[in-house]
Amino acid sequence: MTAWRRIRATALLVVLAGPAPAHAEVIAQTDLGFVSRNVVVVAGSAMEVWKRLVTPAAWWLSDHTFSGDAANLTLDSVPGGCFCENLPQDDAEAGNAAKPSPAPRPPARGGVEHMRVVFVDDTRAMRLVGALGPLQGEAVNGALTVTLKPVDGGTRVIFEYVVAGYMRYPGDKIATAVDTMMENQLLNLAKTFNSAAASSPKGATQAATGDGLAADLDNPRK
Numbered sequence: 001m002t003a004w005r006r007i008r009a010t011a012l013l014v015v016l017a018g019p020a021p022a023h024a025e026v027i028a029q030t031d032l033g034f035v036s037r038n039v040v041v042v043a044g045s046a047m048e049v050w051k052r053l054v055t056p057a058a059w060w061l062s063d064h065t066f067s068g069d070a071a072n073l074t075l076d077s078v079p080g081g082c083f084c085e086n087l088p089q090d091d092a093e094a095g096n097a098a099k100p101s102p103a104p105r106p107p108a109r110g111g112v113e114h115m116r117v118v119f120v121d122d123t124r125a126m127r128l129v130g131a132l133g134p135l136q137g138e139a140v141n142g143a144l145t146v147t148l149k150p151v152d153g154g155t156r157v158i159f160e161y162v163v164a165g166y167m168r169y170p171g172d173k174i175a176t177a178v179d180t181m182m183e184n185q186l187l188n189l190a191k192t193f194n195s196a197a198a199s200s201p202k203g204a205t206q207a208a209t210g211d212g213l214a215a216d217l218d219n220p221r222k
Contacts, residue, residue, distance in 0.1 A: 024183040026175045033140070033164030034175035038186045043154040044193040050123040050148060052192060053157075056083065059189040064133065064181060066112050073114075081117040083128055112136075115144065124148055131163070133181070135174075140165030154193070159186050 023039040042049050052058055054077040062070040065085055072086040087110040115130030125147045131140050142163040149156045159182050167174060 024179060026179045029171060029175050031171065033162065034171065034178075036159075036161045036163075036175065036179040036182050038159045038179070038183045039156065040186050040190045041151060041153050041156050042190045042193050046123045046148045046150050046155045049155045049157060049189075049193070052189065053126075053146065053148075059185075059192050061185060061188055064185065075117075077117060077120055077126065079117055079120060082113055083115040083117070083130070085112040085114060087111050115142075132161075132178070134169075135163065135167065135178070138165065138167035138169070140167050157186060157189065 023037070025037055026034055027037050028035040044052075054075050056073040056075050057071050060070045060073055062068060065073065067085060067087050072088065073084070074086075075081065075083045086108050089107070089109050113130070114132060114136075115128035117126065117128050119125065119127035125145070127143060127145045129141060129143050130136075131138065131142050132144075135142065140163055142161055144159065144161045147158045147160075161178065161182055163175075163178065
């Protein structure tokens, strides 16, 4: 059972072990939705981090996929591009498909559109819209804004995920679970650069909150 299904089955009380990013928090929450912000400094250049970021198969946690394998993920990092997942046939289906038949079966049983890219500023920022995981079955939408900025020690990466709409989950539990999931995804991205103890220089967390995020998007070169 994938983590998406486990999250649904356990009312989304997810706690994953491991070191935390420099900053992870549900920064706003109302009956209409919530905002999750996670920040980490990755030990790599903005170009290196960007190339890894747009290759989710290299860092997205397999537990948080529908197929159970992050290798099935792709991200077309252009406006209108899809953050998608292929759902391959299982072994039995593949064996049956190999036999002659009047109508050849496709190589996959289906797929998932997790999010759609709506904004790209190469190596600096990207925004995707969509409801991740079990949120996909609810009447909600989400906007994930990712920003990258060179800082001392590497590149500061921010995931800010804004979710709003009607959902059948208790608001506090779903917000905490989604924030934890995003936290662990970002930490795993950092770990691929050997940043297991991902940390931020003093003051970087404060600079990444409040008006700092909007300022980075407006002036990504600063």
